[in-house]
Amino acid sequence: MYKDDLLAGKKVLVTGGGTGLGRSMAEHFRRLGAAVVICGRRQDVLAQTCEEVNARDDAPEMTWKGCDIRDAQAVHDMVEAIWSDGPLDVLVNNAAGNFISRSHELSSRAVDAVLGIVLHGTSYVTLACGKRWLAGEHAGNVLSIVTSYAWTGSAYVLPSAMAKAGVLAMTRSLAVEWGPHGIRLNAIAPGPFPTKGAWERLVPRPELAERFEQKNPLRRAGRHEELTNLACYLISDQSGYVNGEVVTIDGGEWLQGAGQFNFLSEMTDGDWEAIKPKKK
Ligand SMILES: CCCCCCC/C=C/C(=O)SCCNC(=O)CCNC(=O)[C@H](O)C(C)(C)COP(=O)(O)OP(=O)(O)OC[C@H]1O[C@@H](n2cnc3c(N)ncnc32)[C@H](O)[C@@H]1OP(=O)(O)O
Numbered sequence: 001m002y003k004d005d006l007l008a009g010k011k012v013l014v015t016g017g018g019t020g021l022g023r024s025m026a027e028h029f030r031r032l033g034a035a036v037v038i039c040g041r042r043q044d045v046l047a048q049t050c051e052e053v054n055a056r057d058d059a060p061e062m063t064w065k066g067c068d069i070r071d072a073q074a075v076h077d078m079v080e081a082i083w084s085d086g087p088l089d090v091l092v093n094n095a096a097g098n099f100i101s102r103s104h105e106l107s108s109r110a111v112d113a114v115l116g117i118v119l120h121g122t123s124y125v126t127l128a129c130g131k132r133w134l135a136g137e138h139a140g141n142v143l144s145i146v147t148s149y150a151w152t153g154s155a156y157v158l159p160s161a162m163a164k165a166g167v168l169a170m171t172r173s174l175a176v177e178w179g180p181h182g183i184r185l186n187a188i189a190p191g192p193f194p195t196k197g198a199w200e201r202l203v204p205r206p207e208l209a210e211r212f213e214q215k216n217p218l219r220r221a222g223r224h225e226e227l228t229n230l231a232c233y234l235i236s237d238q239s240g241y242v243n244g245e246v247v248t249i250d251g252g253e254w255l256q257g258a259g260q261f262n263f264l265s266e267m268t269d270g271d272w273e274a275i276k277p278k279k280k
Pocket residue numbers: 096097098099100101106107108109110111113114146147160191192193197198199201202203212260275276277
């Protein structure tokens with residue numbers, strides 16, 4: 001779809017790039033010539049992803065940094081290390097945490113677990129990069145992965161809905177504040193794209209996956225390359241005049257019926273009990 005060198009010369013950080021959509025994006029950016037760094041908490045996962053991807057061809061080497069983005073000092077150290085051999089060009093805020101739960105059953109720790117990753121962690125990484133771009137007068141580009149319920153809200157994923165709404169507000173706020181300095185911020189709002197991380201936590205029964213497909217106007221889930229193509233465009237210079245935008249890629253799902261998880265109101269008390277996390 002794109003010229004092989006669309007992203008040549010760009011250094012890109014993908015948070016949560018060891019798995020799922022983050023990994024798919026990281027692989028596609030690399031194939032188009034970007035020097036990609038992925039980060040996450042599980043170093044074994046990151047190392048294995050890099051090993052598998054780098055063994056494939058001689059595109060620029062993908063590298064990794066272990067980093068828990070909830071830890072502001074760890075984020076500072078990671079960003080310093082990335083800048084040590086030249087500035088980053090693109091940040092992709094992809095790391096997230098989520099699960100389905102009835103909101104009145106959420107503990108404060110459960111709320112913090114999601115807000116800590118999605119809202120706080122994303123803002124720590126974005127600000128750490130933004131400060132350096134401003135100080136170095138370097139053009140920057142931030143792409144954040146949100147969801148359609150960032151603006152519609154959704155039952156049963158309350159902390160995620162609150163956090164993703166915050167990331168969207170960050171995108172629009174900084175697009176204006178940092179735009180004059182050549183820094184663009186945009187977001188992608190995906191519909192359902194099968195990944196192990198999302199499906200294990202959000203689709204506890206196979207029939208729910210079918211429901212996601214049935215209720216979608218296109219009657220199917222998204223394919224990773226459909227999302228990665230969009231991400232490549234948004235982080236490339238070809239989208240140079242797109243700023244502060246959120247692009248929905250959901251087959252028309254949210255127009256069909258807002259609130260991705262609202263339909264879980266049909267789950268019984270027994271259904272909810274069965275998927276509660278077991279006390280450690
Ligand atoms: C299917 C259609 C797609 C729609 C997409 C919707 C848009 C968004 C999608 C996504 O974000 S998908 C990404 C999914 N990937 C991940 O979540 C990966 C990272 N996730 C995690 O690490 C965990 O799931 C976590 C719980 C978010 C964080 O883990 P952490 O180790 O920090 O927390 P814990 O110590 O395990 O738990 C803290 C606290 O939270 C409570 N809790 C955990 N899971 C649940 C649950 N399912 N229901 C209710 N509460 C939960 C847990 O019990 C702890 O609370 P206390 O018991 O200590 O009070």
